[in-house]
Amino acid sequence: MVSLSAGPALGLISVRNLDKTYRRGGEEIHVLQGLNLDVAAGEFVAFMGPSGSGKTTLLNLLGGLDVPTAGSITVGGDEITHLSRRRLTAWRARHVGFVFQMYNLIPVLTAFRNVELPLLLTPLGRKERREHVETALGLVGLGDRGHHFPRQLSGGQEQRVAIARAIVADPTFLLCDEPTGDLDRRSAGEIMDLVSHLVADHGKTVLMVTHDPRAAERAAVVLHLEKGVLENGVRGAA
Amino acid sequence: MRFFPLLLANLLRKKIRTLLTVGSYAVALFLFGLLSAIHGAFTAGIELAGADRLIVMHRASFIQPLPFAHRDRILRVPGVRDVASSSWFGGVYQDPKNFFPQFAIEPEVWRRVYPEFQVPDGEWQAFLADRAGCVVGATTAQRFGWKVGDRIPLQGTIFPGAWEFNLRAIYRGSRPQDDMTQFWLQKQYVDEKGPEYWKGLVGWYVVRVTNPDEALTIAKAIDGAFANSTWETRTQTERTFAAAFVRQMGNIEFLILAVGGVVFFTLLLVTGNTMAIAVRERTAELAVLKAVGFSDGFVLLVVLAESALLATAGGGIGLGLAKTFTSGGDPTGGILPAFYISPASVAAGLGAALAVGLAAGLLPAVLAMRLRVVDALRRI
Numbered sequence: 001m002v003s004l005s006a007g008p009a010l011g012l013i014s015v016r017n018l019d020k021t022y023r024r025g026g027e028e029i030h031v032l033q034g035l036n037l038d039v040a041a042g043e044f045v046a047f048m049g050p051s052g053s054g055k056t057t058l059l060n061l062l063g064g065l066d067v068p069t070a071g072s073i074t075v076g077g078d079e080i081t082h083l084s085r086r087r088l089t090a091w092r093a094r095h096v097g098f099v100f101q102m103y104n105l106i107p108v109l110t111a112f113r114n115v116e117l118p119l120l121l122t123p124l125g126r127k128e129r130r131e132h133v134e135t136a137l138g139l140v141g142l143g144d145r146g147h148h149f150p151r152q153l154s155g156g157q158e159q160r161v162a163i164a165r166a167i168v169a170d171p172t173f174l175l176c177d178e179p180t181g182d183l184d185r186r187s188a189g190e191i192m193d194l195v196s197h198l199v200a201d202h203g204k205t206v207l208m209v210t211h212d213p214r215a216a217e218r219a220a221v222v223l224h225l226e227k228g229v230l231e232n233g234v235r236g237a238a
Numbered sequence: 239m240r241f242f243p244l245l246l247a248n249l250l251r252k253k254i255r256t257l258l259t260v261g262s263y264a265v266a267l268f269l270f271g272l273l274s275a276i277h278g279a280f281t282a283g284i285e286l287a288g289a290d291r292l293i294v295m296h297r298a299s300f301i302q303p304l305p306f307a308h309r310d311r312i313l314r315v316p317g318v319r320d321v322a323s324s325s326w327f328g329g330v331y332q333d334p335k336n337f338f339p340q341f342a343i344e345p346e347v348w349r350r351v352y353p354e355f356q357v358p359d360g361e362w363q364a365f366l367a368d369r370a371g372c373v374v375g376a377t378t379a380q381r382f383g384w385k386v387g388d389r390i391p392l393q394g395t396i397f398p399g400a401w402e403f404n405l406r407a408i409y410r411g412s413r414p415q416d417d418m419t420q421f422w423l424q425k426q427y428v429d430e431k432g433p434e435y436w437k438g439l440v441g442w443y444v445v446r447v448t449n450p451d452e453a454l455t456i457a458k459a460i461d462g463a464f465a466n467s468t469w470e471t472r473t474q475t476e477r478t479f480a481a482a483f484v485r486q487m488g489n490i491e492f493l494i495l496a497v498g499g500v501v502f503f504t505l506l507l508v509t510g511n512t513m514a515i516a517v518r519e520r521t522a523e524l525a526v527l528k529a530v531g532f533s534d535g536f537v538l539l540v541v542l543a544e545s546a547l548l549a550t551a552g553g554g555i556g557l558g559l560a561k562t563f564t565s566g567g568d569p570t571g572g573i574l575p576a577f578y579i580s581p582a583s584v585a586a587g588l589g590a591a592l593a594v595g596l597a598a599g600l601l602p603a604v605l606a607m608r609l610r611v612v613d614a615l616r617r618i
Contacts, residue, residue, distance in 0.1 A: 065529060065611045086533060093531020100615070104526045108247040118530050120240050165530070 011040035012205055013062065013173065018071035020057050020228075031057045033228045035071070039173075044199040044206045046219035053225040055209040056177055062207060063096045063175045064088045076172060093121045097166030101178035103158040105150040111137065111161045112146035118169040136164040139202075140194060156187030163194060173205035174198070180215045192218045241540070248544055252516070256548065259512050263552020263595075264559065266505045267587050271560025273494045274583035278415075279574035280490045289450040290319075291351070292457050293479040294443040297470035301326075303439040305469055312443060315463060317456040319448045322351040325441035327423060329392030329401060331382070338378045340392070340421040342428040342441075351446050354412045361386060361407030369427050372403035375418030376410045377567060384408075397432045415576045419568070445473070502594055509598040513545050517602040524606050525614030534607045541603035542596060549595025550588060557587045 018035040021028050031054045039045055047055045060066040061073060064080055067088075072081045080091055097118075105114045115136050119129045137143050140160040150158050159179060166174055176195065180188035196218050198204040208219060216222045224231040249256050294312060296302035303325070312321045327340035345366055349357065357365075357373060365371040374384060384390065388405045403423055411418050429437060447456050457473035464471045474482070484490060517524070524537055561579050568577040 060612050063529070065615075089528065089531055089533050092529065098526075098529050100526075102522075104522060104615075106244075106247070106523050106526070108251040109244070113243060113247070117244075117527070120244075121531050126240075 011038045011043070012076060013037070013039040013207075014072075014074040015062070016072045016074075018058075018061065018073065019069045020054070020061060020066070021069040031228050032061070032068070035228070035230050037223075037230060039205065039207065041205050042199065042203045043221065044196070044219045045208070046216040046222045047207070047209045047225055048211070048213075048216050048222055049225035054228045055225050058225065059175050059177050059207065059209050063098060064092045093118065093169070095172040097169070097171040097174045099159070099162050099166050099174060099176040099179045101181040103150070103155070103162045103182075105158055105161055105165075107150050109149075110146060111142060111148050111150070111153065111164075114150070114161055115146075115164045115168050117165060122169060132168055133164075136168040137161075139167070139198075140164045154187070155183050156190055159183060159187070159191050160194065163191070163198075167198065167202075167204070173207065176206060176208040176210075178210055178212075179208065180210065180212050185214075188212065188215065245540065245543055245547060248516075248520070248540070249547065255512065255516070259509055259548050260552035260555065262505055262508055263549050263591055264556035266501050267553040267556025267591055268560045268563075269501055269556075270498055270587045270590065271557050271579050271583070272563070273498055274587070275560070275564045275577050275579050276574060277490060277494045278580060278583065279568070279577045280484050289475075289477070290447050290453070291476040292445040292447060292453060292460070292473050293476055294445055294460055294471050294473045295479075296442075297461075297472045300442070303436075303441055304443065304471065306438050306440050308443065308464065308469065308471070309440075311463055312445060312460055315456060315459045317447050317449060317452050317459075318445055320347050320350045320446040322347040322444050323425065323440035323442070324444060325425065325428065325439075326396065327392075327394075327421075327428070328396040329394050331390070331392055336382070338374075338381075338419050338421055340423065342425045343422045344425050345422075348422070351444050354416055355409045356412055357407045357409045365406035365424075368404055368406055369424055369430070370402065370404055371406040371424065373407040373409055373422040374405060375420050376408055377418040378421060379405075379408045381419075397428060397436070399431070401431070415578070415580075417576060444476075502590060506594050506598050509545070509548070509594065510601065513541065513599045513602045514605075516544070517541055517606050521609065521614050524609055525611045528609070528611045529615070537609070538603045538607035541606050542599045545599025545603070546592055546595040549591045549598070553588050553591025553595075556591075557584050 015035055015037040018032055018037075019030070020032040021030050023029070035058070047058065049055050057066065061068050064083070068081060072079055074080070075095060078091070080088060083091060105111075106117070109117075112133055115133045116129055119132055122129075124132065133146070134143065137146055140163050142157060142160050142164065145153065145157065145161075150161070153161065159182075163179075174195075179195065180191050183191060192215050195206055195208070199206055199220075206219075208215070210216050294304070294308070296304055306323060309321050309323060312318060322344045324344075325342040327342050329340055330336070331338070345362075349355070349362070361373075365373050372390060374390075379385070384405055386405055386408060390403045390405055392401045392403065394401050409418070409420075409422075410416075425440070445456070445460070447453050453475050457475070460473045461471050527537060527540075528534070557579070561584070564577055564579050568574045
């Protein structure tokens with residue numbers, strides 16, 4: 001259950017009094033201010049808001065790609081805010097799956113190799129890695145496209161490969177940054193079907209930033225960010 | 239090994255660029271191989287010089303002769319084990335460009351003074367028995383297709399006239415670097431057939447001492463024996479003599495180091511630029527790798543490994559080509575008798591290529607390591 005209160009930590013992800021300030025020239029820009037949030041395991045949360053409202057910054061902080069100016073982020077009982085850069089990287093590998101707007105696949109690697117990337121950081125052997133990759137690609141409906149390079153796939157298929165890469169190591173939660181932002185309506189619908197399927201049938205926890213109301217309505221909860229402040233959520237259609 | 243496909247895929251992403259970079263290393267290391275072969279050829283005499291041998295020459299110049307009478311006096315100097323005279327013959331075989339060194343020697347003691355040159359006993363006896371006999375090194379014999387029993391005509395220059403020799407033996411070195419281009423003829427033959435003014439003269443003496451540790455003392459004693467005479471001598475170790483001989487041709491070592499240094503520095507700039515471009519093109523991909531969980535250190539190593547792989551691949555190709563090129567031996571027909579690339583030079587070449595590769599990749603690798611994922615993804 002999603003909560004925006006500053007009380008005791010609840011659920012899988014707990015954010016307390018989160019601030020993020022950038023300094024540009026002599027000016028301080030407060031991107032996030034005193035943000036509180038709790039997300040339970042298996043929840044699907046969408047963040048909406050105008051450009052510059054801090055959505056992507058929040059996602060970066062939740063994914064350990066950036067560090068807050070103040071406040072704390074706790075995931076599964078572990079506070080990540082004060083982890084060193086090295087430990088944060090290791091934490092990311094174990095707990096976070098990223099899906100980006102532009103897919104960000106490695107163009108010189110096949111779909112199979114792209115999906116395999118996170119598994120190279122695990123102690124899994126070659127055969128086990130193959131099995132995991134085939135399972136992930138099968139789950140996104142691209143079991144027969146493993147040997148294709150990104151340039152040989154459509155945008156929707158590339159995003160499916162990116163989702164397979166995000167889930168292959170079975171992370172604690174998925175962070176999706178505008179996953180349908182570069183897709184046509186039909187492909188966007190298919191991607192959102194897939195994300196919804198991962199939440200509903202595989203119990204994945206998903207936090208998604210989007211401008212697309214159609215994508216947002218698939219989430220259980222839609223939260224609005226306005227000038228760095230989270231507003232009360234509304235229940236989505238999921 | 240699990241990361242090798244990633245490395246390989248990165249290297250093959252711009253095939254022409256990779257090919258050109260590998261080619262740059264190959265050309266540079268080919269040149270390095272040739273220069274090291276030339277350097278080795280010039281300095282082989284120094285490295286191979288016998289520690290127990292001295293060269294006695296005229297004090298004024300190497301080309302000034304010495305009396306043969308010095309021989310017995312040198313032999314009487316304490317510590318001297320053997321003495322053999324030698325003279326530059328300087329004949330021309332068919333054409334002046336067919337150069338190979340020819341020495342009029344004292345056959346009776348020659349093998350004792352130069353034990354590293356090996357001649358079958360039967361052939362050596364045949365040489366001793368034939369005043370017009372000659373011995374040639376295996377390299378020269380192979381170069382001209384000579385075999386034992388052939389008659390070899392030489393046109394005299396220092397000793398004018400047409401000379402003919404019977405090839406009685408072919409010698410080989412006991413070490414691969416030994417000079418096998420020489421041509422030996424008997425001193426007595428030159429004495430008999432040569433000009434009147436040369437009677438009783440020789441070019442220089444090769445002295446073998448009993449104890450190499452006393453070589454300098456013995457050298458001083460020899461020079462002392464002829465001090466203030468018409469035929470003063472200068473005696474030096476064979477190594478010093480060889481080094482002085484090389485110095486006559488200029489500072490070969492400096493020249494080679496200078497050329498090699500410029501080539502490697504240029505290579506460093508070119509490949510450094512290439513690696514910088516290659517990394518800049520992949521900023522987003524590197525950011526994704528980091529987002530997925532690859533560490534900063536891993537990204538640093540990936541870039542360094544790519545650069546090192548390019549360098550060693552190109553270097554290996556270049557050295558392989560140089561090795562093939564030098565496998566035919568001396569391309570000058572006698573000026574560089576020990577023209578080959580030693581295993582140490584191959585190792586040094588690969589080491590240099592690797593060092594340049596790592597240096598070229600270092601700055602881009604550090605920049606990639608420091609890359610912040612958030613900044614990199616924002617640029618997309």
